Amino acid sequence: MVRLKLNKIIIIAVSLLLFSCKADVPKVKGEQPNSQQSIKIGIIAALSGPAAGYGNSIVNGFTLAASEINKAGALNIELIIEDSAGKQEQALSVVKKLINSDKVTAILGPTLSTEMRLVGPEANNSGIPILATSNTASGITDIGQFVFRDSMPESIAIPFAIKKAIEKYHIKNVAMFYGDDDVFTKSAFDTMKSTAEALGLNITTIEKFQKGQTDFKAQLTKIKSTSPDALLCSALYNEGGVILDQARKIGITVPVIGGNGFNSPKIFEIAGSSSDGLIVATPWFSESVENPKVLDFISKFEKAYGSKPDQFAAQAYDGLFIMAHAIKTAGSADRNKIRDALASVRNFNGVLGKFSFDQNRDVDMEPFVLIAKDSKFQLLQ
């Protein structure tokens, strides 16, 4: 009985609270944001489950950015962090919570493109600006006018890598090798193929492999026999590392241009010195960069979390700064004004470099093109 009563009291208390919040909202609108007035920003990240590695890195980036923004004083941001576990249904339920009970001003996340397919329309229909900082699938910003992205899809990164490699190595004939049973490797392959065709490269052969294979010698022997000037390879790092290793062993010495799967330190663990000559494009490169903003970010991040920031932390960090910039530009917590301010962000100076949104609210910036040498990436110049 007592417990039941307590429950009722809690329900009444909560509904009163909700009611009072609701009553507050109209007042917030139109008011100048100031340090007293905190702005709620919802974060959806995969903090458990198989994508937790990404999610944790992303949340670290957001948290560091929020503390810096609040310290600067112009804005007071309150992050409301929700775990989606990398699952679509959980992502959907937390976005509903952020919209309906927390009444956030804007949302950053979710971690995975598949989650965004459900979360994006929900935020868009409620008129809440949502900025993806780690989705790389195509068509993310087509979800609606309120959906933005600052993470670079492979469809932008790969053509940069190929063009730069052509300039440097005078490539005319390319062989292609990809995993045909994985959505990511297949879509990167499609980008590589259309880029190669658009640039007038001659494709000597297209070979495929499947998940879990460790023997690529038959395909690589065939590729070698067509004497290409470069190998365009789309694979995740586990297969990618082994492919590089076997390719070098059977005597393929030409540059290998890889998709995002190759942009991982694991490649060096697996392939070792065979990784020399691997070319990738990435939005984030922290070594041999002398930009004080980047160095400052790295040292602060290391101090706070004890590890170097990766691409996902950097994209999240810039993402919250871009959002804060838009809120300041909008001069109000009005979501429509913030959306318009976001849409007009051009040449924003972040740790990723000069960042702009294109007409379609998607990322518009140049990636770094890197080449592996002595088991390390360095800028391809």
Next chain:
Amino acid sequence: MHLFIEQLINGITLGSIYSLTALGLTLIFGVLDILNMAHGAVFMFGAFTAVLIVSKLGLPLWVGFLGGCIVSGLLGYALEMFALRPLRRRKNTSPLAPLISTIGVSIILENIARALFGSDTISFRTSISDINFKLGEIDINLINLVILAVSFTITILLYFWLKNSKSGRALRAVSENPDTAAFLGVNTSKVITFTVVSASCAGGAAGVLVAMAFNSVNNEIGLAMGLKGLAIIILGGMGSVNGAVAGGILLGLAETFVVAYGDSGYKEIIGFIIIMAVLLIKPQGIFGTTQKVKV
């Protein structure tokens, strides 16, 4: 032409490893009439053990090879003691029970491997893996020749042991008819244990050779190899040693040449296409006989 020969070497090397894997399966099927679904997992442990011994402890390759065989043999012994023998002791167990219990063992082993070694590919560097030489126009990897030599030596030793030695004859007697063999004074229990252990050793050896050939191990390799091994012994004829060897070589060549002269997208399924074709013509497999004469 030199391309053809290079691919032929790739195919026979791959095939010789398949043969060695399938040999272990066919031996166990011969004496016990069961499909050992844990063979792939035992194979994987052999590979991981060798990688740890060579890469982490810095010991020479032959120590890693022996270590892989020994660990796989011990796992085979445990398999027999905990998963097979208790079921054999009981009357009225379903003939499918040992099959299910080996599936259980394979799942347990795979999870242990994930906990011990992680789910990432681990590279395997050996002193001989970088040595290439040219024979005319043909590029040859020394490691391919080493693998061929080792796997054929093991296969030939097994073959003559089965054919000529006393324990080999006892094994064949048990596979022919366990009751009669016991009646004639063969210690069937000992023979079965010995068979499972040596079959697992052969599986472990094949695992190490795969790690050497492809410079890497991952924990998905066991499942893939276990299934291919089953396909090979069905193709060659269940319980037939000749069938395992021929089936393995055939599969290795088929997988290589479908890539070389066809479409690499068919690499994984070509084996199964061949199996369906062979079984339509000869349902008992290439070396299978209608009467169940085994090993």
